[in-house]
Amino acid sequence: MPKHGFWNKIIEIASGCWIWRGKLLDNGYAQFNTIVSGAPKKFLVHRYAFEAYYGELPRWEKNGDLELDHLCRNRSCVNPLHLQLVSRKENLERSPLWRENSILAMRAGQSSPRDKAGRHYS
Numbered sequence: 339m340p341k342h343g344f345w346n347k348i349i350e351i352a353s354g355c356w357i358w359r360g361k362l363l364d365n366g367y368a369q370f371n372t373i374v375s376g377a378p379k380k381f382l383v384h385r386y387a388f389e390a391y392y393g394e395l396p397r398w399e400k401n402g403d404l405e406l407d408h409l410c411r412n413r414s415c416v417n418p419l420h421l422q423l424v425s426r427k428e429n430l431e432r433s434p435l436w437r438e439n440s441i442l443a444m445r446a447g448q449s450s451p452r453d454k455a456g457r458h459y460s
């Protein structure tokens with residue numbers, strides 16, 4: 339990805355967040371439009387920043403089990419140090435609701451949702 343026009347769209351704020359000053363999607367994530375080999379291409383900025391810092395993530399697009407979690411809870415932040423790669427399952431397990439359902443299921447003598455290939459609850 340060409341770096342032209344990319345880094346100068348980022349400002350760092352006191353919290354250490356790198357705030358994207360370019361386009362934000364409706365869901366709050368930062369997006370970068372550029373031209374690659376003559377064709378327009380869109381990037382999610384935080385994902386690009388993460389890969390630029392930690393290295394490319396194989397099966398990134400296809401593997402629905404992986405998600406980037408914003409530790410700072412600021413979706414327009416693109417600081418790779420504020421991002422953590424987690425599995426969808428891990429992300430769900432952090433959710434109090436998921437944990438509660440899991441406990442209820444175990445109490446009822448059913449197998450835990452944990453045993454049912456995770457994606458069940460996505």
Ligand SMILES: [Zn+2]
Nearest residue numbers: 355410415420
């Ligand atoms: Zn941040």
